[in-house]
Amino acid sequence: MSYPIPNTLNLPANAQAGGLATSIEDVRRLREMADDLGLPFRAIGAGSNIVPEYEVAEFVAVMKNRGVKTNVKQGVPHVDVAAGENWHDLVTYCASKGLHGLENLALIPGTVGAAPIQNIGAYGVEISDFIESVTVCDEHGLKQILSQSDCGFSYRESTFKTQPELVVVSVQLALSREFNPRLDYPDVLAEFDRSVGDANALVTAITSIRQRKLPDPAIVPNVGSFFKNPVVTVSIASRLREKFKNLVAYEVQGGIKLSAAQLIDHAGWKDRPTDKVGCWQQQPLVLVNLGGATTEDVIAYATAIQQEVLALYGVQLELEPSLLS
Numbered sequence: 227m228s229y230p231i232p233n234t235l236n237l238p239a240n241a242q243a244g245g246l247a248t249s250i251e252d253v254r255r256l257r258e259m260a261d262d263l264g265l266p267f268r269a270i271g272a273g274s275n276i277v278p279e280y281e282v283a284e285f286v287a288v289m290k291n292r293g294v295k296t297n298v299k300q301g302v303p304h305v306d307v308a309a310g311e312n313w314h315d316l317v318t319y320c321a322s323k324g325l326h327g328l329e330n331l332a333l334i335p336g337t338v339g340a341a342p343i344q345n346i347g348a349y350g351v352e353i354s355d356f357i358e359s360v361t362v363c364d365e366h367g368l369k370q371i372l373s374q375s376d377c378g379f380s381y382r383e384s385t386f387k388t389q390p391e392l393v394v395v396s397v398q399l400a401l402s403r404e405f406n407p408r409l410d411y412p413d414v415l416a417e418f419d420r421s422v423g424d425a426n427a428l429v430t431a432i433t434s435i436r437q438r439k440l441p442d443p444a445i446v447p448n449v450g451s452f453f454k455n456p457v458v459t460v461s462i463a464s465r466l467r468e469k470f471k472n473l474v475a476y477e478v479q480g481g482i483k484l485s486a487a488q489l490i491d492h493a494g495w496k497d498r499p500t501d502k503v504g505c506w507q508q509q510p511l512v513l514v515n516l517g518g519a520t521t522e523d524v525i526a527y528a529t530a531i532q533q534e535v536l537a538l539y540g541v542q543l544e545l546e547p548s549l550l551s
């Protein structure tokens with residue numbers, strides 16, 4: 227028995243077993259099957275942030291439950307969205323209904339249920355800014371509602387990453403009736419005309435920027451950023467300033483955040499593809515499958531980048547996608 231694992235890197239990969247979950251009852255049923263087979267259980271969405279090995283010794287449940295409910299609590303509009311809904315469709319739906327906040331997160335691939343796992347973020351906004359609660363099905367099949375503060379959100383992190391037994395079945399977001407566009411990033415400011423633009427226009431602007439910069443996984447297989455932006459000490463950042471005229475660095479909680487893309491670019495990786503794996507020219511943080519790459523090819527390439535960036539700059543790059551083995 228084997229079950230093909232959908233993944234946008236287009237890697238050949240199979241779980242030992244798997245199935246589709248269109249409801250919480252399906253999640254419970256599939257988990258029982260996994261238990262009977264003695265396999266660890268894992269939920270996935272669209273496979274846009276995973277790097278599965280050729281054979282994965284797990285039971286994989288692909289979340290396909292659907293449904294979007296809107297309501298108002300104490301004057302604040304809320305949406306309650308099933309895990310299997312498409313994230314970008316939710317962003318466009320909310321913008322069109324006058325439910326604001328998510329616009330900068332347009333065109334991030336994947337499902338709503340996966341969005342809290344790595345606390346998706348783009349252009350100065352993170353999903354954790356809007357999460358009221360996350361409804362999960364635990365390892366005993368029980369439904370639990372976790373509040374925002376239970377989820378341990380930080381940059382590309384959440385408590386779910388260390389608790390894969392929790393399956394997100396739906397996400398509850400608190401949005402706003404007022405449109406207060408977040409235009410901190412120069413690209414966004416340049417693309418969006420604040421004097422005339424509404425929320426739909428901001429979604430269109432973000433979509434255009436992303437389409438120019440990032441490869442469409444349906445055409446050039448990838449999982450978006452392969453590495454997180456590293457956070458380093460003030461002294462490492464000062465040392466790096468001597469090597470880089472224009473070091474991208476900004477203060478965050480716990481240190482100085484650098485641009486992983488800049489380090490990779492500076493090390494020359496944009497011009498060093500193999501015949502199967504390379505860095506995307508417009509955004510070297512994105513590794514692309516140039517055709518026929520296996521998981522080993524991708525991991526070997528990523529490891530070579532990590533080793534060289536560590537040797538040259540003393541900075542350890544951490545992988546962003548989840549490895550499935």
Ligand SMILES: Cc1cc2nc3c(=O)[nH]c(=O)nc-3n(C[C@H](O)[C@H](O)[C@H](O)COP(=O)(O)OP(=O)(O)OC[C@H]3O[C@@H](n4cnc5c(N)ncnc54)[C@H](O)[C@@H]3O)c2cc1C
Nearest residue numbers: 271272273274275335336337339340346347394449450548
């Ligand atoms: C071109 C491109 C651009 C991207 N840009 C961004 C970006 O700007 N910002 C950003 O943050 N990310 C970005 N990503 C990464 C990716 O889109 C997000 O991480 C997305 O949330 C993954 O959704 P998915 O449904 O594909 O999850 P999957 O890849 O299927 O799963 C990812 C992880 O979440 C777990 N998981 C999935 N669903 C559930 C569930 N229901 N319950 C419990 N665990 C679950 C999986 O086990 C796995 O560990 C990008 C990816 C691509 C390909």
